[in-house]
Structures are given as C-alpha cells and as structure tokens.
Amino acid sequence: MKKLILSAFTGLVIVASAAQAGQAAGAAGDAQMAELKKHALALIKGYAMNLKGTLKQALKKDGPVSAIHVCNRKAEEIGRVFSVRGWTVGRTALKLRNAMLDTPDEWEKATMKMFEKKIAEGADPKKLIRAEIVKTDNGRMFRFMKAIPTGKPCLTCHGENIKPEVRNAIEASYPKDEATGFKLGQLRGAFTLKKKLDN
Numbered sequence: 001m002k003k004l005i006l007s008a009f010t011g012l013v014i015v016a017s018a019a020q021a022g023q024a025a026g027a028a029g030d031a032q033m034a035e036l037k038k039h040a041l042a043l044i045k046g047y048a049m050n051l052k053g054t055l056k057q058a059l060k061k062d063g064p065v066s067a068i069h070v071c072n073r074k075a076e077e078i079g080r081v082f083s084v085r086g087w088t089v090g091r092t093a094l095k096l097r098n099a100m101l102d103t104p105d106e107w108e109k110a111t112m113k114m115f116e117k118k119i120a121e122g123a124d125p126k127k128l129i130r131a132e133i134v135k136t137d138n139g140r141m142f143r144f145m146k147a148i149p150t151g152k153p154c155l156t157c158h159g160e161n162i163k164p165e166v167r168n169a170i171e172a173s174y175p176k177d178e179a180t181g182f183k184l185g186q187l188r189g190a191f192t193l194k195k196k197l198d199n
C-alpha cells in the first residue's frame with residue numbers, strides 16, 4: 001500500500017514537472033513569437049512606406065502609365081532591401097498581375113482566403129494578420145502575412161474603371177493580368193514574410 005501511494009505520488013510529481021516544463025517552453029515560445037511578430041510588422045511598415053512613397057511620387061510626377069514601370073521594378077528591389085538577417089519580405093495575391101514574381105504557395109493561399117472570408121464577415125482588413133511557426137524539411141520557419149486592402153490610389157491600376165491608356169500599358173507588360181476589377185476595401189493581396197529559425 002505504501003509503495004502504491006509512493007508511486008502514485010511520484011507519478012504526480014512527474015506530471016506536474018512535465019507540465020511546468022511545458023509551461024516554461026510555452027512562455028519562451030510566446031516571447032519568441034511576440035518578438036518575431038514585432039519585427040515582421042516593423043519590416044512591413046518600412047517596406048510598405050517605401051513602396052507607397054515610390055508609387056505616389058511616380059504617379060504624381062509621371063502619371064500612371066510611367067508609374068507602371070516604376071512600380072514593377074521597384075517592388076522587388078525594395079523587398080530585397082528589407083530582406084536582411086534571414087528575413088524574406090515580399091507581397092503576393094490570389095489574383096496576380098505578375099505571376100512570375102509573386103505566386104503564392106499553399107500556406108499563403110490559405111491565409112489570403114481566410115483574410116477574404118474575414119473581410120466578408122466585416123473584419124477591418126487593415127488589422128488582419130497571421131503568424132505561425134511551421135516545420136519544414138529545413139527546420140522551423142516563422143511565417144507571417146498581413147492583408148493589403150485596396151486603397152483609393154490602387155484603383156487607378158487595379159480597379160474596375162481603368163483608363164484605356166493605362167489598361168493598354170498594363171496589358172502590354174502583363175498579358176495575363178488578373179489583378180483588375182477590385183473595389184475599395186477588398187483584399188488586393190498581402191505582405192508575406194519568412195524567417196528560418198535556428199532550432
């Protein structure tokens with residue numbers, strides 16, 4: 001009887017300490033996740049500000065037809081500037097203009113479909129994010145997405161009533177363009193970030 005009590009007791013201790021260890025790992029995991037999210041949002045802020053600034057400047061200075069070309073070279077270039085210290089920063093969409101550069105993978109597609117659903121349910125598209133640590137063949141990877149809603153200036157080149165000269169110029173560079181017909185506030189795409197983790 002004494003032995004039974006003892007082993008039951010030991011069992012309990014093991015369970016308790018395992019739970020404690022789990023909790024500690026969870027807390028460390030939460031802290032790491034919070035740090036990664038913070039960093040991802042800061043990178044997006046820089047990337048988005050640069051992208052928007054470049055686009056606005058080009059639209060104002062040269063008009064939408066020239067801005068098309070500024071935009072397509074700059075987006076990748078600016079993305080590369082922010083892709084430092086293991087991070088990859090880019091953007092993608094379900095309906096693509098540049099399928100060569102921006103094609104989403106399954107995780108990204110599922111995330112954007114989830115964003116669309118939430119927007120349809122009334123969520124604020126500016127606040128939609130998804131962060132996850134996923135296991136890959138190369139180890140753990142932090143993945144992050146933030147929704148890009150269609151804003152007013154975006155309608156010039158992604159909206160429903162695109163001026164013929166703009167439409168022609170877009171079609172000349174992107175004959176398979178799917179990225180038109182968007183309404184204000186709809187999900188245009190998403191920023192997408194990755195970082196390979198050490199363990």
Ligand code: HEC
Pocket residue numbers: 052055059064065067068069071072073075076091092093095096097098099101102148149150151153154155156157158179188189190
């Ligand atoms: C002057 C025309 C123009 C304007 C204005 C414009 N875009 Fe684009 N957009 C483009 C072009 C051209 C591409 C393809 C870029 C490339 O080749 O990488 C593109 C691509 C994108 C992509 C990448 C996914 C894809 O379809 O290939 C996203 C996301 C995007 N635009 C969002 C926006 C948002 C959000 C705005 C408004 C803030 C905006 N765009 C305004 C021309 C424009």
